[in-house]
Amino acid sequence: MSFPQTELKKPPVFSGRNLYYHFYRIRTKPELILGVLCLSVLAVLVMVPLFEIIYDALTFQEYDKAYQKDGVVGEFTWLHLKRVFTGPLSNALFFKPLMNSLAIGAFVTFFGVSIGSGLAWLLVRTNIRFKGVFGSLVVIPYMMPSWVLALAWLSVFKNDRIGGSEGMFTYMFGIQPPDWMSYGFVPIVICLTMHYYAYGYLLMSGALATVDSELEEAGAICGMNRRQRLWRITLPLLMPALGSAVVLTFIRILGTFGTPALLGLPVRFFTFSTQIYASINARNSGDAYVLALVLIFMAITFIWINSRVIGIRKSFVTLTGKGFRQREIELGVWRWPATIGVAVFIVCIVILPMLILLWESLIITPGSYTLEGLTTHFWFGESDPNLAYGEPGVIHSTGIMTALWNTIQLGVSAAVLNGMFGLMIGYAAVRGRGTLLAKWLEGIAFAPYIFPSIALGAIYIGMFSTPFGPMPALYDTFAILVLITVVKNLPFTSRTGIAAMLQIDKSLEETARVQGIGWFRRMAKIIIPMSTSGLISGMLLTFITTMRELSLIILLLSPSNMVLSGLIFSYNEQDMSQHSGAVTLLLVVIIVSINFLVQFLSGGKGLSGLKNS
Amino acid sequence: MEKIELTGMRKSYGKEVAVRHLDLTIEPGAFLTILGPSGCGKTTTLRVIAGLEEPDTGIIQLGDKIVFSRDDGIIVPPEHRNLGLIFQSYALWPHMTVERNITLALKEQKLSASEIEQRLENALEMVQLDAYRYRYPSELSGGQQQRVAVARLIALRSRFLLMDEPLSNLDAKLRTEMRTELKHLHRDLEATTVYVTHDQIEALTLSDIVVVMNEGLVMQHGTPYDIYHHPSNLFVAEFIGDPRMNTFTGTPKNDGGQAMFECGDLSFAMPGDLQPKTGNLIATIRPENINVSKTEREGWLKVALESVQPTGASTILQACTEHISMTLLQPGFIQMDVGDFLWIDVDTSTVNFFDPDTEQNLKS
Numbered sequence A: 001m002s003f004p005q006t007e008l009k010k011p012p013v014f015s016g017r018n019l020y021y022h023f024y025r026i027r028t029k030p031e032l033i034l035g036v037l038c039l040s041v042l043a044v045l046v047m048v049p050l051f052e053i054i055y056d057a058l059t060f061q062e063y064d065k066a067y068q069k070d071g072v073v074g075e076f077t078w079l080h081l082k083r084v085f086t087g088p089l090s091n092a093l094f095f096k097p098l099m100n101s102l103a104i105g106a107f108v109t110f111f112g113v114s115i116g117s118g119l120a121w122l123l124v125r126t127n128i129r130f131k132g133v134f135g136s137l138v139v140i141p142y143m144m145p146s147w148v149l150a151l152a153w154l155s156v157f158k159n160d161r162i163g164g165s166e167g168m169f170t171y172m173f174g175i176q177p178p179d180w181m182s183y184g185f186v187p188i189v190i191c192l193t194m195h196y197y198a199y200g201y202l203l204m205s206g207a208l209a210t211v212d213s214e215l216e217e218a219g220a221i222c223g224m225n226r227r228q229r230l231w232r233i234t235l236p237l238l239m240p241a242l243g244s245a246v247v248l249t250f251i252r253i254l255g256t257f258g259t260p261a262l263l264g265l266p267v268r269f270f271t272f273s274t275q276i277y278a279s280i281n282a283r284n285s286g287d288a289y290v291l292a293l294v295l296i297f298m299a300i301t302f303i304w305i306n307s308r309v310i311g312i313r314k315s316f317v318t319l320t321g322k323g324f325r326q327r328e329i330e331l332g333v334w335r336w337p338a339t340i341g342v343a344v345f346i347v348c349i350v351i352l353p354m355l356i357l358l359w360e361s362l363i364i365t366p367g368s369y370t371l372e373g374l375t376t377h378f379w380f381g382e383s384d385p386n387l388a389y390g391e392p393g394v395i396h397s398t399g400i401m402t403a404l405w406n407t408i409q410l411g412v413s414a415a416v417l418n419g420m421f422g423l424m425i426g427y428a429a430v431r432g433r434g435t436l437l438a439k440w441l442e443g444i445a446f447a448p449y450i451f452p453s454i455a456l457g458a459i460y461i462g463m464f465s466t467p468f469g470p471m472p473a474l475y476d477t478f479a480i481l482v483l484i485t486v487v488k489n490l491p492f493t494s495r496t497g498i499a500a501m502l503q504i505d506k507s508l509e510e511t512a513r514v515q516g517i518g519w520f521r522r523m524a525k526i527i528i529p530m531s532t533s534g535l536i537s538g539m540l541l542t543f544i545t546t547m548r549e550l551s552l553i554i555l556l557l558s559p560s561n562m563v564l565s566g567l568i569f570s571y572n573e574q575d576m577s578q579h580s581g582a583v584t585l586l587l588v589v590i591i592v593s594i595n596f597l598v599q600f601l602s603g604g605k606g607l608s609g610l611k612n613s
Numbered sequence B: 001m002e003k004i005e006l007t008g009m010r011k012s013y014g015k016e017v018a019v020r021h022l023d024l025t026i027e028p029g030a031f032l033t034i035l036g037p038s039g040c041g042k043t044t045t046l047r048v049i050a051g052l053e054e055p056d057t058g059i060i061q062l063g064d065k066i067v068f069s070r071d072d073g074i075i076v077p078p079e080h081r082n083l084g085l086i087f088q089s090y091a092l093w094p095h096m097t098v099e100r101n102i103t104l105a106l107k108e109q110k111l112s113a114s115e116i117e118q119r120l121e122n123a124l125e126m127v128q129l130d131a132y133r134y135r136y137p138s139e140l141s142g143g144q145q146q147r148v149a150v151a152r153l154i155a156l157r158s159r160f161l162l163m164d165e166p167l168s169n170l171d172a173k174l175r176t177e178m179r180t181e182l183k184h185l186h187r188d189l190e191a192t193t194v195y196v197t198h199d200q201i202e203a204l205t206l207s208d209i210v211v212v213m214n215e216g217l218v219m220q221h222g223t224p225y226d227i228y229h230h231p232s233n234l235f236v237a238e239f240i241g242d243p244r245m246n247t248f249t250g251t252p253k254n255d256g257g258q259a260m261f262e263c264g265d266l267s268f269a270m271p272g273d274l275q276p277k278t279g280n281l282i283a284t285i286r287p288e289n290i291n292v293s294k295t296e297r298e299g300w301l302k303v304a305l306e307s308v309q310p311t312g313a314s315t316i317l318q319a320c321t322e323h324i325s326m327t328l329l330q331p332g333f334i335q336m337d338v339g340d341f342l343w344i345d346v347d348t349s350t351v352n353f354f355d356p357d358t359e360q361n362l363k364s
């Protein structure tokens, strides 16, 4: 058959009409404009800082004049690299912290993921009692700052090594606990494990819940026996979740600051993160940048290995739990021992530390744990020069109230901005699916994932301590805290944004468009109302993680932008244990109650969003 | 009333060409249906008219206004084309009540409250949904949802209506009902309408003009009568009609001055002026255009029954001789046994002849 064929002739690229056409064409594609906008903002917030610290690490800086008088600022130099990797200080600066970080990372990841998977298995697959209650209690550590356990540990096991007050252990038994028990490697591993098991638990319980139904079907069809099904189906299906749990935990631990600082710094036990902090404090930023780059390099290597082993596509698969009907495994005589075991575990890691900190906040003289010495002075008292250097109780302290206000502001603005950013990235990425722009956008939004928290903090100091383009120097400001928190949470929020957008059928927006409703109105009337329920759990999560954050922002804190977590850290440094205990309790109570409030108001399960993080 | 005109439109997605070439004029106020098998480019065409897809080349004109022309640097976004569009999925906003679904666009146009209220009531009345004004879409049946989508169109008073298989999600009975309503709607609104479907009954009953498409090309463009009776090529002949058209490949013979078409033991008179390039011809005969007799008749062909499928008002019969087989359609509920004999005769005035190579109708 012969039919007319249309010739495709390309108009010249730079003719006036063609440019005119493309101008209008782009105007009709809001997702394109939005995508380019998001991409450039992200490039500035993520990639530029990275290049900036690479540049700084390789050039001579003002502060290097202390070591090399004749250096020219801005010139290329191996100085920082040499000092970190080969100089006389390299052992203390690089190798020891490296070994410590790796060892802590390995131990905590191993124990944490094992405990998390074990708990997940018990709570998802067996007939253990009180599943529901346990299920919501075991994830509470996720809401608490990771260093709460370290604070509680210090309260109990502090010895006379560094002066100041002593802990409950000494008070009760009259003997000093040995150094290895009070500070350094062992307590750091224990405290971190008891916090980071929650990541393993969340990922594995989600995976276990989804795997089962597929297993039932496949098993029934092929007639495999239990063992075969376990090896051929269950384990391969769990591998991605296990891999993600391992990678996630390990990277977080590399970048964690609070616990190693509280338990390590008093005895000069350094990890990578505390060494970066020390270097920045010593005004050797160049060294800190080199260390941060090594940290990022390690994180990338680790992600890469994981994706090679498990397969790129699967390596970041997040499995969300759906409620499948499952056959429970009978624990038999072990049912009650297992139940009691889990209960004791929860008491030890959630309730006991809180009680210890409460007690700590109520004693009048640090280190004296008598019942007569209890006082509410540190909560409600006015300033008294004889107590705690005259620092007033929590409710009268302007410092604490300002920090509390800052913390809440930070949490709310980070959550709101992240929600907006997530929505915009989701919109641009989903509407532009298949284009290069969308791919880049998704990629770059994921990039902060590979920066360990403390390294990102170091990057931001490097970038924003001086004016950058039209942006003024942000050092010491509240804005820089908001900025870094938003960026760090992007990998998660952009994924929630994409998921939320995928649920809105394209035709719903197109209908509005054809009816003459412009882009802003479409967003306001259709896209935003329809996606909020999906975004709310992501925003809640950002809020919670921001409120308790320390590692990410410790390098950027100053008296003018202090938040609660930083304040607790400095109280502890000054050996004001009543205040650090009281403020920690305050923080945890606020976070937990806001979480439950939002859950209650949104009628959903606030914590279910955690499964995706 | 205004026309829609597409000239030389081509649309591809990457390497895949969805519409290869389309010239189409839809007269003011006409009801035009685009009909074709799945994947032939119907939805694409509609979306290009609406402005939701951007063609590779071509000119699109709504009324007097060119809304797309690459060469002239014109591209008018969908917001400004003043169209009404119904999606196959209805695309009702799930978070809004029926009322808000209908009035959102009117409110955005900043119409006065009384005007909006009047249009809303009018639209709801036309689709008989007055009682459902404050329901959410999830609380409505499929047919009611579809009527809300229609009401939304009515209230908008667009100059052009575009509909993409709006009835395909409904059950058979409701579909017949809604078909009538859509026809009324078109008449009342007097809007130029493009209707996309792969259901030929919808196409034949609703339209002024039917466009049959296949693989991104127009196969035929004509009134339902023409499409049915004078298919311009073999694709249209076989695509339209249920049960399917009978096709016979045979040779023309000259029998004492009268041209005859012969295929196996079937032979009938044909116009003498049809001369195929090669020796063969393809003849198509609709099942209902073959006369049937239960008793032997002079000159009629004897065939054996292979199957009998009564559908109620009519019966589909499958019959064969040693050489050929055919489908017959007879009115009434016929009860016969497989293996019974029938005598058939072709109504020669209804036969179409096609060239086997070009597959084009030899008459046109």
Ligand SMILES: Nc1ncnc2c1ncn2[C@@H]1O[C@H](COP(=O)(O)OP(=O)(O)OP(=O)(O)O)[C@@H](O)[C@H]1O
Pocket (backbone or CB within 6 Å): B013, B016, B017, B018, B036, B037, B038, B039, B040, B041, B042, B043, B044, B045, B198
């Ligand atoms: N967004 C897209 N990307 C790539 N190819 C597409 C896209 N949309 C349509 N196509 C292709 O273009 C061709 C025509 O698609 P179209 O949707 O117009 O078909 P249709 O005639 O509406 O079919 P149906 O009756 O099944 O709805 C198909 O081959 C389809 O695969």
Ligand SMILES: [Mg+2]
Pocket (backbone or CB within 6 Å): B042, B043, B044, B164
């Ligand atoms: Mg279609």
